[in-house]
Amino acid sequence: MNRFLFLALRYALFHRIRTLALVAAVAIICALPAVVFTGVRVFEGALSSRAKTTPLVIGAPGGRFDLALAALYHRKGRMAALPFGVFEAIAQSEEARMRNGMGAQVFPLHNAHSAGGHPLVGTTLEYLEYRGLRPAAGRLPGVLGDAVLGAQAARTLGLKPGDALLTDQESLFDLAKNPPMRLHVTGVLAPTGSADDRAVFVDLRTGWIVGGLGHGHDDVAAADPAKLLKKDGANLTASAAVRSFVEVTPENLASFHFHGDPKDFPLTAVIVMPATEKAGTILADRWNQPARRAQALDSAAVVAELLEMVFRIERFFNLGLLVVAGSCLLVLGLVFNLSMRLRGAERDTLLRIGAAKHTVGLLLMVELGLVVGMGLAIAGAITAAAWRAAPAVVEWML
Amino acid sequence: MITARHIRFSYPAHDGGGFSLEVAAFAVSGGEAVAVVGPSGSGKTTLLSLLAGIETPQAGEITVDGVAVTGLGEPARRAFRLAKIGQVFQRVELLEYLTLEENILLPLRLADARVDAAARMRAGGLLARVGLAGKAHRLPGTLSQGERQRAGICRALVAAPPVVLADEPTSSLDAASAGPALDLFFQLVREEGATLVCLTHDTAQLSRFDRVVNMRDLAQERGGRP
Numbered sequence: 001m002n003r004f005l006f007l008a009l010r011y012a013l014f015h016r017i018r019t020l021a022l023v024a025a026v027a028i029i030c031a032l033p034a035v036v037f038t039g040v041r042v043f044e045g046a047l048s049s050r051a052k053t054t055p056l057v058i059g060a061p062g063g064r065f066d067l068a069l070a071a072l073y074h075r076k077g078r079m080a081a082l083p084f085g086v087f088e089a090i091a092q093s094e095e096a097r098m099r100n101g102m103g104a105q106v107f108p109l110h111n112a113h114s115a116g117g118h119p120l121v122g123t124t125l126e127y128l129e130y131r132g133l134r135p136a137a138g139r140l141p142g143v144l145g146d147a148v149l150g151a152q153a154a155r156t157l158g159l160k161p162g163d164a165l166l167t168d169q170e171s172l173f174d175l176a177k178n179p180p181m182r183l184h185v186t187g188v189l190a191p192t193g194s195a196d197d198r199a200v201f202v203d204l205r206t207g208w209i210v211g212g213l214g215h216g217h218d219d220v221a222a223a224d225p226a227k228l229l230k231k232d233g234a235n236l237t238a239s240a241a242v243r244s245f246v247e248v249t250p251e252n253l254a255s256f257h258f259h260g261d262p263k264d265f266p267l268t269a270v271i272v273m274p275a276t277e278k279a280g281t282i283l284a285d286r287w288n289q290p291a292r293r294a295q296a297l298d299s300a301a302v303v304a305e306l307l308e309m310v311f312r313i314e315r316f317f318n319l320g321l322l323v324v325a326g327s328c329l330l331v332l333g334l335v336f337n338l339s340m341r342l343r344g345a346e347r348d349t350l351l352r353i354g355a356a357k358h359t360v361g362l363l364l365m366v367e368l369g370l371v372v373g374m375g376l377a378i379a380g381a382i383t384a385a386a387w388r389a390a391p392a393v394v395e396w397m398l
Numbered sequence: 399m400i401t402a403r404h405i406r407f408s409y410p411a412h413d414g415g416g417f418s419l420e421v422a423a424f425a426v427s428g429g430e431a432v433a434v435v436g437p438s439g440s441g442k443t444t445l446l447s448l449l450a451g452i453e454t455p456q457a458g459e460i461t462v463d464g465v466a467v468t469g470l471g472e473p474a475r476r477a478f479r480l481a482k483i484g485q486v487f488q489r490v491e492l493l494e495y496l497t498l499e500e501n502i503l504l505p506l507r508l509a510d511a512r513v514d515a516a517a518r519m520r521a522g523g524l525l526a527r528v529g530l531a532g533k534a535h536r537l538p539g540t541l542s543q544g545e546r547q548r549a550g551i552c553r554a555l556v557a558a559p560p561v562v563l564a565d566e567p568t569s570s571l572d573a574a575s576a577g578p579a580l581d582l583f584f585q586l587v588r589e590e591g592a593t594l595v596c597l598t599h600d601t602a603q604l605s606r607f608d609r610v611v612n613m614r615d616l617a618q619e620r621g622g623r624p
Contacts, residue, residue, distance in 0.1 A: 003507045007493075014495030014537075349491040352452060353553075354480035355508050356473070 004359075008366040019371060022332060026375025029325045031382040033318055038383060040314050042390035043397070044307055047072075050194060051303035053131075056280050058082070058090060058287050058296045059269040067295065068302040071269035073195040074111045074119040081266030084108065086287075086294055088263065090270055093283065105130070105273035110207040112268060115167045115183060115200045118153040122207020127271070128189075133196055137161050138187030144206050144256055145248025147183040150199045151191035152395075159185050164247075165200065167210045178212040182247035193391060206248075208265055209256065216245040216256035272296075332371075340364055399428040399593045400449060400561065405458035407448060419444050421458070421616045428560075431584065431594040433604055436613025442597040445616070446563045449595065450483050451475035463560045480509035484559035484592065486567040486583070490550035492538035498525065499534040502552045509557070517556075524552040527589075528582055544575045551583050555590055562587050564596040568603075580606065 012019040050072045059067040059082050066077030091106040107130060110122035125140055128148075138161030140148050147165060149157070159165060166180040183202065191197050208214050217238075230237035245252045258265075274280030284296040340347075340360070347360040401424070408418035419441040426432045436442050447453040448460060451467045454475075460467045463482050470478060484505075492501045502521040503513050511517070525534055528548035538546055547570065554562055567583060568576035580603055587594045596607070604610050 003510065006507065007496075010500070011495045345491045346493055349487070349493070350508070352450070352485055352487065353505050353508060354476045354483075356476055359508070 004362055004366040005370075007363055008370050011363075011367055012370055018335075022335065022371045023374045023378065025328050025332065026372055027378035027382065029321075029328050030376055030379035031386075033321055034379065034383040035386040036314060036317055036321075038386045038390050039394070040310060042387075043310065043394045046194075046391070046394045047303045047307060048300070051299040054271055054299045056272040056274055056284060056296060057269050057299050058086065058272060058283075058294055059267075061293060061295050064295070064297055064302050065306055067269060068297055068299055068306070070111060071109060071271055071297075072299060072303075074109075074121055074199050076111065076114070076119065079268065081112070082268070082270065082294060083263060084265040084267055085263030086292075087267055087270045090272060090283065090287070093286075105275075107271040108204055108267050109269045109271060110204055110211075110267050111199075112266065113167055113170070113207065113210045115147070115165050116153070116157045116159075117168065118150070118157070119199045120147075120167060120207060120210060121199045121201050122204040122210075123201060124204060128201060130273070131192070131194070131196055133189045133192065133201070135187035136190035138185070141186055141201065141203050141206070143248065143253060144203060144209065145181070145184055145253075146186045146206070147200050147202045148187040148189055149185060150189050150197040150201070152197040153200055154185075154188040159188075161185055161187050178210070178215075179246050181206075181210050184248075193395065195395065197395065205258070208258065209248075211266070213260065213265055214256060214258035216248065216252050218243045219255065336364060336368060399430070400424070400426040400460075400462050400595065402445075402449065402460045403458055405448065405455045405460065407444065407453065407455040407458075417441070417444075419448075421445065424611070424616055426593055426595055428593055429591060431587065431596070431606070431608045433607040433610045434595060434597050434613065435599070435601075435604070435610060440613040442613055443565055445613075446485075446565055446595065446597060449561075450485060450563055451479050477509070480505055480557065482559055482561055484554035484557065484562040486550055486554045486562065486564040488566045488569050490546045490570070492546055492549060492553075494538055497535045497537060498530060498541070498549050501538065501549060502556050504553060505557050511557075520558075521552065521556055524555060524586070525549070527586060528552055544571055544579060547571060547579055548582065551586060555586060555592070558590060560592055562590075562592045562594045564594065566597050566599060568600070576600065577603070 051068075054072055057067060057071040059071065060080035062079045063077065066075075066079050069075040070077045070079060087106065087108045105126075107123060107127040109127070111119045113120040128134075128140060133148075133150075135148060136151065138148070149159060149165075154160065157165065163185045165183045165185055167183065169177075169180050171177045183200070183206070189196070189201075202210075205214065209216075227239045227241045228236060229239050245255065248256060272280070272283060274283055280298075284298065286292070287294045287296040343360065350359055351357065402421050403423050405419070405421035405424075407420075424445070434442050434445065444453065448455055449462060449467075451460075451462075451470065452475075455468060458468065462478070465478055465482065467475065467478060492498075493504065496504065499518065499521050502524065503517055506513055506517055522531070522534060525531055528551060530545060530548060530552075533541065533545070538549070541549070547567065551567070554564075564583070568579050571579055584594075584606055594607075598604070
């Protein structure tokens with residue numbers, strides 16, 4: 001082994017705590033910007049790719065970021081609901097219908113509730129098809145009460161087709177609220193590496209039933225007369241003793257019904273695939289009119305705006321890191337300088353024995369190289385691990 | 399074995415200038431053990447540095463084991479030192495991060511010589527001869543001053559140098575330990591067949607040497623540098 005490397009290794013091992021501290025400092029200085037860069041690039045990639053495939057989002061007026069995050073990543077935001085009538089109006093608009101002559105490419109989303117801690121997304125089968133979501137096991141929802149789970153949701157909850165899943169109780173203390181609904185898991189979707197993996201998908205109407213807009217109960221007319229409080233023509237008033245169903249079964253499916261005008265039923269957002277850029281511009285302009293009580297977002301623009309904030313934070317972070325790195329390098333230089341002074345006797349001994357005058361200097365350079373080399377190797381390993389883990393972390397963040 | 403003639407040496411002005419040493423003639427025969435005595439500041443250590451090729455005189459000639467040291471450049475003087483000279487210092491500076499065996503083998507490593515099984519065996523043998531057989535893999539910090547001094551002797555002899563230069567090798571030891579340590583040192587040097595030049599203040603030990611040289615007899619001028 002090279003004599004310098006031998007002596008440097010021995011010195012590093014003897015002063016292992018000091019060496020480890022220096023190696024850690026170098027590793028952190030080098031790894032942090034690389035990890036941040038990695039994270040931001042993966043975050044940017046994930047946000048941008050989803051935004052590119054979701055060109056136009058229409059929702060209730062309010063926070064643009066909330067709406068974009070809700071429509072793209074199923075995040076529950078504090079937004080007003082968009083009436084279902086808006087979806088119908090958009091779907092019937094000329095701009096939406098002329099896409100490829102294949103009918104409307106307009107998808108309603110309702111994700112105001114959750115099941116097993118995962119967002120419960122009420123939508124249509126066309127949305128699943130549009131996102132390329134195909135069952136890896138089981139089948140897509142067929143009737144009310146059916147649910148298909150994203151890959152990660154199924155893994156986290158440990159569920160498979162044939163199992164049941166309760167929706168989350170939204171208020172423990174409000175008896176007027178709907179009780180949790182028991183959903184039937186009909187399928188598990190293949191993983192896509194997107195926010196859809198964490199979601200539980202149900203039919204739009206199932207989502208409304210979970211929200212209490214529809215329900216199923218015993219036939220009041222055929223029920224025990226004692227449970228009938230009042231009969232006024234076709235209108236019947238039943239007592240609370242009439243059984244309400246918290247699970248849709250083939251026997252009670254027919255009893256499920258909705259109250260109110262469906263046009264007023266809530267949606268979180270409507271995703272629109274305009275046939276052309278022009279059609280998109282017209283639709284966006286139309287639904288951005290104040291009288292419409294809605295807003296249309298260019299997802300890519302909103303995401304770019306969001307990313308610009310992230311980039312700005314990254315720049316500040318990097319600036320701070322640069323200062324810290326500079327300070328660390330100064331400390332590193334100081335440590336080696338002091339080390340050189342403290343090792344004066346060692347230097348003299350080496351010189352008297354027969355070492356060259358530059359031996360101690362070279363020895364210190366090798367020691368420095370060893371510390372920096374090990375620090376860089378660790379930083380490289382951390383960065384590689386970050387590259388590997390970043391997509392999962394970003395997905396979890398979104 | 400060692401001859402020094404018409405030596406004139408003075409330190410540069412920025413490095414303790416003012417001190418100068420002149421040696422008209424100094425000679426040591428092969429296998430001889432010579433003690434050099436003289437008061438502090440008389441230039442004993444400087445003489446040793448000149449003989450070892452650490453310092454170069456401004457004038458004069460020094461020959462050691464047939465090598466004209468004064469005619470060598472810096473790299474050649476280093477090679478000469480590693481091959482021909484074994485040195486025992488006043489205060490033994492073992493490298494704290496190397497084991498005893500690694501410290502003893504250091505001159506071989508610095509000379510880019512192979513540190514093989516034979517070299518390790520020689521180091522082990524030297525350690526055994528100075529009573530440190532079981533401590534080859536101990537770090538210097540765990541040894542007494544006497545043990546470190548004995549390890550220093552082993553380091554000086556590991557490359558089997560024809561000349562050993564010792565600068566008051568027992569000065570850091572107490573009176574009780576100094577005698578036995580010097581006995582051991584002499585025994586080893588003689589066994590190795592080396593020529594010894596040893597600086598000492600200890601007049602009680604002078605009878606061990608073949609010859610005693612006083613710096614007063616060598617130097618014509620001296621300044622204030624120790």
